[in-house]
Amino acid sequence: MPAKVDHEARRRDVAAAVWRVLASTGFAGLGLRAVAAELGATTGLITHYFPSKRELVRHALDQLHERSDQALGGEPDGTGVAALRAQLRTVLPTTEEKVVLSRIWVGFWDLALVDPELSAHEAERYARWKRRLRPHVEHAIAAGELRAVDVDVVLDLVTAATHGLVVQALLDPGRFPVGRQHAAVDLLLAGLAGPETRSTPRAPGGRVGDDPARTILEETP
Amino acid sequence: MPAKVDHEARRRDVAAAVWRVLASTGFAGLGLRAVAAELGATTGLITHYFPSKRELVRHALDQLHERSDQALGGEPDGTGVAALRAQLRTVLPTTEEKVVLSRIWVGFWDLALVDPELSAHEAERYARWKRRLRPHVEHAIAAGELRAVDVDVVLDLVTAATHGLVVQALLDPGRFPVGRQHAAVDLLLAGLAGPETRSTPRAPGGRVGDDPARTILEETP
DNA sequence: CAGCGTACACAACGGTTGTTATGTACGCTG
DNA sequence: CAGCGTACATAACAACCGTTGTGTACGCTG
Structure with missing residues (x-):
């Protein structure tokens, strides 16, 4: 042939x-x-x-x-909260390619919401994502980096928050730069941290340059 | 006529x-x-x-x-965190009508994402929503119920998390009942609360009178 | 009661859709 | 070199789309 x-x-x-x-x-x-x-x-x-x-x-x-x-692939460097933060960050539409992927995937919801088969498929994707995040959350709790609350609720919250950020960033890219997205994720993780850890643990991800605060807002309408 | x-x-x-x-x-x-x-x-x-x-x-x-x-209408009972929690809860698709409204609105993103005019319209809706939430956040911070971090970041986070929950709930209604949605919102707000105030909305005394915002995002000044 | 404008039903229009049939250039096998 | 199957282009197909024109029942006004 x-x-x-x-x-x-x-x-x-x-x-x-x-x-x-x-x-x-x-x-x-x-x-x-x-x-x-x-x-x-x-x-x-x-x-x-x-x-x-x-x-x-x-x-x-x-x-x-x-x-x-x-x-979104490989295991991130670091463990616990650092790994969790890295994983969540990779989902954000911070590159041109990820913008395209996210855009398609968000638009797909119009079809998925009215088709049970597609809905189930999307729900399974969420489950897989949480399954991948879970060990890092558990490790972080064991290490005292995260408050010892229900792991499932933590997973619900961090995935929801991350995807919510994706949507907002896609709808208003100009006013939602990378720094602003990262700030929200950092605030989320800081809130989930144990009360005794006031100083946020150092993120060992050498790749990501931390520019936490200053580039976030510009406001002159 | x-x-x-x-x-x-x-x-x-x-x-x-x-x-x-x-x-x-x-x-x-x-x-x-x-x-x-x-x-x-x-x-x-x-x-x-x-x-x-x-x-x-x-x-x-x-x-x-x-x-x-x-x-999503009227002003909720209570102030500060209680009002904020009430406002966020009303967005969740917990009734049949709100399921319909949310479903349409999520499906609409497929159009909005590729039409600048529609995108701007949606972005404006987000802005209006945050404008409505803002006074409650500011009040909560003033009352010591919330950590005194950047209000804009808080608004980004709570709206993102809430809408993320909406999406998950719509895609998998059976496994995402009201209680589970509320649990995630509660965890979010608990995390945003001051470190020593978990259940009692008491003012944090004079401990962090100097610079409370720095305890979250900045580890090295 | 005559007449007119409203509130639709009905049907046809050109355009576009996904699908299917036909035509053809071409590299491989015998 | 003959022949055949692959890889497409081209075009026609019925079905559907949003839009438009026409027909008509009917309540209001004069």
Whole structure:
């Protein structure tokens, strides 16, 4: 069987074109011709690799989730609160790529909310995320870095807060720079810290330059 | 110019039908015929009251967030943290109506994210919400109920956390009952409280009269 | 009662949608 | 080199979209 092109690689190209269309027009503007145009091809190409639009979108979103997990990927340096903070920070839309991923994923909620199957899938993603965060929270509590409250409630709160920040940052990127997002996360974690630890533990993540306060606000309307 | 029917009331009926369609099928399934069917009428009725679909949706969403403001409406009993907690709780999708309102509003992000005008509108809604929350936060800080950190950061955090909870609750209603949502809000507010005041809203005495804000974000001055 | 404007239903319009059928250039195999 | 299957382009398809025009029942005004 002669394969002039790599079938799976081509499917990935098409999926990438779907992402680009979604990022610029949302699900409302997603159509086969738009994807084809973005790809510099025609709908014939798309239908050659995908039997239906539903399958197209499904594959594109699967790829997107995979890509997201990979972008949020590896275990962070540090343990306990430091690791938790690092993990939460990677979710924030602080790079152009993560802006695109988050944008698509937020827009996807319009579909997920009215489709039980998609809702369940999204709920499972939340569960997986919390499962990954949990050991760091438990470690932090054991080390006295975090107040010893219900771990599940902590996970509910930190994931909710982080995603809430994502939404606000996407809706108003100009007024929600990285520093402001980080400040909110830091305040959240500081609040969860044990009463005895007044001085926040040093974040050993050498990569992230800490600029906690001053770049946050500009106000001259 | 005899008015057999109340023109404005009829427009409200149509808007209500739009909400019902949006709640059950999302923006992806919103069409004039679907709205007309929901209304038990034809597209002729709709076009008689609205010049275009865009105007229809605009009016329906205007009505919707007017209705939301009213549902989230009056000043809560209490002041300071108690008022803040009450305000945040009213946003959570704890009633059938608020589930519908939140669902539409979350689905709307798919459109807002790719339309600068709509994004600005949503950003303004966030600003108004924070403006309403702000006095309670300031009062709570003045009363020593809340740690004296940057009020803007506090507002960013509490709104983000609350909306994050809304999303999770909508995506997995069965596993996210009211109590679990309240627990997360309570944990958030407890964390923002002064270190020595967990349950009793007592003033923190003269311990940190010098610089309480520095205890949170800054570890090295 | 005549006449007119309102409040719709109904049907048709051009455009766009996802899907499908047909055509064709081309590298591989025999 | 003949032949065949792959990788598309092209175009047609019915279904649907928002919009518009026309038809009509009916209450109000004169």
